[in-house]
Amino acid sequence: MVGLWGQGGMGKTTLAKALYNVVFRQFEGSSFLANVRETSKGCRGLVTLQEILLKVILLPKQRLIVSNVDRGINLIQHRLGRKKVLLILDDVDDLRQVNALAGEGMWFGNGSRIIFTTRDKHLLTCYGIDEDHVYEVKALDADEAYELLSKHAFPTHQKLEIRTDLVDSILNHAKGLPLALEVLGSFLYGRREHVWESTINQLSRIPNKTINDVLKISYDGLEENKKEIFLHIACFFREWDSKYIKKVLDSCDFEATIGFEILIERSLISIERGLLQVHDLIQLMGMDIVNQECRNDPGRRSRLWLYDDILDVLSSVMGDCSVKAIVLKPSELKEICIGPNAFTKMKRLRLLILHNVYNSFQGRICLPNELRWFEWPGCASRILEFSSGPKKLIGLDMRESSITVVARQFKGFQNLKYINFSYCQSLTHLPDFSCTPNLENLHLQFCKNLVEVHDSIAYHDKLQVLNLLGCSKLCAFPKVLKSKNLRDLVIADCTIFERFPDIPHKLEGLKELSLRETAIKELPASIENLVSLESMNLGQCKSLESLPSSIYKLQNIKSLKVWDCTNLIEFPKYEDSANPCMETGLSNLHSLDLAGCNLSKVESLENLSCFPFLRKLYLTGNNITSLPTSINRRDHLSDLVIANCHQLQEIPKLPPSLNLIWAEGCKSLKNYGDLTSVRDFVHRGLTVADISALDQVRFSLSPL
Incomplete structure (x- = not known):
């Protein structure tokens, strides 16, 4: 069993027909059942398909009457069970269709082949087709697209000169979709340049009906919730970050996770490098669906994204409005005039996103309490207010605004989950x-x-992310931290922040902690209560003088960065951790960065009970004179960087796992241990960049 999967108009049926024509003679019987989705809709739909299947394979003289689907299943199994059959089921969209026509794939004789074409990948996996046997039919590449367009647009019997830019515009519009290339090419066949220009201008506003009707089939088969998600993406969110848009859509009562999955399976959207993607023609189809809600009155449509339409609706005095969502993100700064009651008439408004827009009206603007997501970077917060009563707002993004202390404004916002006040000076x-x-x-x-x-932040039960990066005047912070669900805490580049809070109880949520470039002098011993911490960054904490020995109890930490802490003269000893039940310290640490500190020795490296799975060790620019001899028993160490350790005199025997050693600028280096010749390095799989000068030695892994 093989599946051909892809969006409408991509050429699945054409490919299946070509395959059928090549191989059907190798089988005892063959049948190409076209348009299964459409044919199965009738009152005898599946029965009709079963009769066609039996008739084609058994020949007309053996034609059998099928009274119902179950009877058809029995006849197919009985009459075709020993035959080597080629069966193609074209455009299936329901498991009932394949169950009635092919069963579990075991109805036919050895060597039989069943090929499905569908827009729904999930249907194929539900039917049990292995992922390796599902072939995604993708768009044509540039050369193929040009060839197909030329075949349909340019007469072979006469020379027709069409400007290259016009041809390129049609190719760009089709984006490799064979259906679009065929339809547009056939329409433009033999026509002059002025018709090409007119067609291109029209396509930018109104999609071609023939193409649109085919693409719309995938949309029509969606549940209502999935239709809403698709229209939001098509009208607003193409090439936006998928994780961010998932939060936006979930706030509007859509189940975005399953919605994205189904839309991907139906070939309506894709996610590439984390961004939502939609084919140009599918996006145009979605926009047209919304425009069809009311061609002449944008206030009667569910979604608005064009500047002129939004301006028209906001300036209107109509009593009722159908708008559910407004997203305006012009490429350059635009002026807009929003009166005090512009949004109060929008009872259905759930989503309001305005980027690169400033309001020329100076009075206050009242927002509807039904609003779920409000995003307006750079707006003047003093002009915004909500009606009295409970608010349903979940996301609030007012980056770069003039917001000040907002205590009273948050009363009644029980549902608020996401706040972004970044760059609010x-x-x-x-x-x-x-x-x-x-x-x-x-x-x-x-x-x-x-x-x-x-x-209150320190006691917030549901808070997961607190980001204070670059708050250079921050000095007052809670003395304790009890937010049990806090996952990411960033207090980096807060240059006068001096005291990290105590952690009186175990916090099992916190995984990322960044205190880079702060003025802290020490960490509290209670840091050990961050039991789930995976990464801690203390880089450029110039005032940091010591680390508590309790740091060894952070058994889940993988990355510890303490680079450029110039007042740190000693890394704590493992023996001082005073926990007899703990066999190893920092047992999951993979990367330790102590570059640019003021260390004269690192005794903890001598003890193999400390960070036993260490892979990367950075000691650049320290005052160490030697490395511990036990380093050769660190079997997981792959990278060792000891550049500019000017007092380092020798490199001991190193572990066979080492891939990289960088010792550039080690002016006092006299002894390389067992690394005594180029031959030794080659034997170990290492090469030497410059071994002639003792003050510049760099070894790095390279293929021999």
């Missing part, structure tokens, strides 16, 4: 967030005048 203090019990993400990057974080 007027923000000096954070309000009490206990009135937003569902808050999960709080982004405050580069709020350069933020001085104080309210104590």
Whole structure:
């Protein structure tokens, strides 16, 4: 069993027909059942298909009457069970179709082949077809597309000169879709340049009906919720980050995770490098569906994305409005005039995103309480307000706005999950967030005048992400940290931040902690309560003088960065951790970066109970004179960087696992241990860049 899967108009049926014509003579019987989806809709749909299958393979003289589907199944199994059969089921969209016509694939004799064409990949996997036997029919490449267009657009019996830019415009519009190339090529067959120009201008606004009708079949087969998700993506979110849009759509009561999966399986969208992608013609089809809701009145449509349409609706005085979502993201700054009651008439409005837009109206704007996601970077916060009563807002993004202390504004926002106040230079203090019990993400990057974080943050049960990157005036932070679900905590580049809070109880949520370039002098011993921590960054903490020995109890940490901490003169000894039950310290640490510190020795490296699975060790620019001899028993070590350790005198025997050693600038180096000749390096799979000068030695893995 083989599946041909792809979006409408991609050439699945054409490919299946070509394959059928090549191989059908190798079988005792063969049948190409076309348009299974359409044919099966009738009252006797599946029965009709069963009769066709039996008739074609058994020949007309053996024609059998099929009274119902179950009778048809029995006849197919009985009459075809010993025959080597080629069966192609074209355009299937329901398991009932394949179950009635092919069963479990065991109805036919040895050597039989069943080929399906479908727009729904999930149907193939549900039927049990192995992933390796599902072939995705993709768009034509540039040369193939040009060849197909030329075949249909240019008469062979006469010379027709068409400007290259016009041909390129048609190719760009079709984006390799064979159906579009055939339809447009046939329409333009033998026509002059002015017709090509007119056609191109029209296609940019109104999709071709023949192409659109084929593409729309995939949309029509979706459930209502999935249709809404598709229309949002087609109208607004092409090439937006998929994870971000999932949060936006979920806030509007859509189940985006399963929605994305189904839309991908139906070939309506794809996710490439984390971005949502939609074929140009499918996007145009989605936009046309929305425009068809009311061609002449944008206020009667569910979604608005064009500047002129939005301006028209906002300036209208109509009593009722059908708009559910507005997303405006012009390429250059646009002026818009939003009156105080422009949104109050939009009772159905759930999503409002305005980028690169400024409001010329100076008064206050009232937002509807039904709004779920509000995003307007750079807006003047003083002009925004909601109606009285509970609000349903879940996402609030007011980056680069003039927001200040917002305590009263958060009352009634019980559902709020995501707040982004990054680059808000007027923000000096954070309000009490206990009135937003569902808050999960709080982004405050580069709020350069933020001085104080309210104590309520430290006790917030649902908070997962707190990002204070670049808050250079931050000095007041809660004295304890009890947010049990906190996953990512970033207090990096906060240059006067001095004290990290105590952690009185185990926090099993925190995985990422960054305190890079802060003024902290030490970490509390209670750091050991960050039991799930996987990464900690203390780079460029110039005031850091010591690390607590309790750091060895962080058994899940994989990466520890303490680079350029120039006042750190000693890494804590493992013996000082005083936990007899702990056999190893930092047992999952893979990368340890101590470059640019002031260490004269690293005794913990001598003890193989410390970080036994260490892979990467960075000691650049320290005052060490030697490396511990036990380093050759670190069987997982792959990278060792000891460049510019000016007092280092010898390199001991190194482990066979080592892939890279960088010792450039080690001016006092006298002894290479067992690395005494180029032959030794080659024997170990290592090469030497410059071994002639003792102050510049760099070894790196390279194929011999």
